[in-house]
Amino acid sequence: MLQRRPLIAGNWKMNGTLLDGTALVQALVERLGGDTHGFDLLVCPPFTLLHAAVQLSLSSSLNIGGQDCHTAEKGAYTGDISAGMLSDLGCRYVILGHSERRADHSESDALVNSKTRTAWDAGLVAIVCVGETESERDTGCTLDVIAKQIADSIPGDATEVNTVVAYEPVWAIGTGRTATPEEAQEVHAFIRKSLVDRFGEHAAGIRILYGGSMKPSNATELLALADVDGGLIGGASLNADDFWEIAQSCA
Ligand code: 13P
Numbered sequence: 001m002l003q004r005r006p007l008i009a010g011n012w013k014m015n016g017t018l019l020d021g022t023a024l025v026q027a028l029v030e031r032l033g034g035d036t037h038g039f040d041l042l043v044c045p046p047f048t049l050l051h052a053a054v055q056l057s058l059s060s061s062l063n064i065g066g067q068d069c070h071t072a073e074k075g076a077y078t079g080d081i082s083a084g085m086l087s088d089l090g091c092r093y094v095i096l097g098h099s100e101r102r103a104d105h106s107e108s109d110a111l112v113n114s115k116t117r118t119a120w121d122a123g124l125v126a127i128v129c130v131g132e133t134e135s136e137r138d139t140g141c142t143l144d145v146i147a148k149q150i151a152d153s154i155p156g157d158a159t160e161v162n163t164v165v166a167y168e169p170v171w172a173i174g175t176g177r178t179a180t181p182e183e184a185q186e187v188h189a190f191i192r193k194s195l196v197d198r199f200g201e202h203a204a205g206i207r208i209l210y211g212g213s214m215k216p217s218n219a220t221e222l223l224a225l226a227d228v229d230g231g232l233i234g235g236a237s238l239n240a241d242d243f244w245e246i247a248q249s250c251a
Contacts, residue, residue, distance in 0.1 A: 007230035010237025027240035054090035065093030083122035109152030134171035160205030172212025188227035219249040
């Protein structure tokens, strides 16, 4: 059976000062030590902390990523950050199409698609987020919504090297409600099949993360599911002990 190395990723969102953000990175670097672990660990702090986070992580296997990037390489885009800038700092990943950006910044699948291509061109791994709203689930169209987001947000040529998919049901984000194992596995298996149908057998190696109120108390059950290859964690990633405990659950 194809082995996919679990990825435990923290999305700090708009949280973290220089003082507490660097302390959190330092705590994770200490826990990782020089050992090889059975998972990849990633944190995605706000842009203001990326440089410090990268510098602190250099002696460890901790990966640092951004939470968004622009579609253009550079230019007159006030307030934006390019994929090349993230790469230049030492970031390896970038989260794209998070539901908060889709909702708060009207990001469309087409925009996410374009950002993904720019991220690849800059040598970054794109973590493309998809997920249905509560009303979409209630009306039974979850898989249709996911199918469209996957088809339209991920460009051709996605591989297990340049792409990670994160399934984040919008109703589970920051609410304390989590998808049941059955709900999560159903969507993850559907995403896996969609990727293989479109990109070929190698796409079975694309990691699919679950996100939405993942915490130490539910991580073991979710991470044990056949098609869950890791987590994209918001709130619980802001606490080193909780985040580390979640990572340990997939060991
Ligand atoms: P919570 O873990 O806080 O629900 O956030 C999930 C998320 O949005 C990660 O990107």
